[in-house]
Amino acid sequence: MTILVTGAAGFIGFHVSKQLLQQGYEVVGVDAMNDYYDPMLKEARLAQLLDHPGFTFRKLQLEDKDSVDELFRHKSYRRVIHLAAQAGVRYSLINPHSYLQSNLTAFGHVLEACRHHQIEHLVYASSSSVYGANVKVPFSVQDPVNHPVSLYAATKKANELMAHSYSHLYGIPTTGLRFFTVYGPWGRPDMAYYSFTQRLVAEQPIQLFNFGQMKRDFTYIDDIVEGIVRVMDHIPSTNPEWNALEPDPATSHAPYRVYNIGNHDPVELTTFIGILEKLVGKKAIIELKPMQDGDVESTFADVDDLFRAVSFKPSTSLEEGLERFIEWYSSYYQVAAAPSLSLK
Incomplete structure (x- = not known):
């Protein structure tokens, strides 16, 4: 089976592609290799994938419809994992056009290509940001998400709506995955x-917004990858119990699903920094700042639907995940951390 992974040189796309290759799949990876953050980091990720004989890379802009059409004519794909996007909440406040092109226009081109090339399953990245102004926790896929607080979040919600329309109109099985604060080796700067x-x-100051009163459901990259790969083979079908009078936002009369992938364990940022301090062997200089536009106080994933579907939920502890990240960071940047990286 050949699988198309968009955003293959990105943080999650790199790890997903690597796992699929290890499992024996052929992977065609696509990435624009833009300079939103250090392109050298993307090049380093890509170099590892290119060492594998089952990997083929195509550099292209998904906003270019002709390039997408040619990509799908070039090879037959049974599954598409769409991870390419313009990421970042705060960047969307100053460069909204990038999100309209990368997250809406590009996704529309991918949907159209899936429609015309009989793709068995489209799995795409959504985000915990879609919960926006919601305050009921944990965040459940059964909750409405109609009040985004950033353009980035709005584009991710729009992706879910666009996917549903194609599932309804053309019978394309689609699954959206709402990722919760993904972290780990080879991450995004x-x-x-x-x-x-x-x-x-x-030894520079760290700014904590909302005066440090923030919680995040940090989810280790290996858990995200495991969830994606399991969901890839769990092709959605229509929900015969779906009721239009009391609609379930996460399912449909169409072959459409949405799942959260999070650690189900929100952690205060002050606690998070305390773990980093032990691993790095330095004391943080903290600057407390007011809440920023587009941000939310807390994220907390309800992953019951994911577990029922694929018998998996993230479980890597923050201590273990950060230890692995710091080990990678020290090696990649050739910097000295604490004499012993272990918290044990």
């Missing part, structure tokens, strides 16, 4: 855990 580590190592 724009993410808080990464920038916190950089600043801690450099």
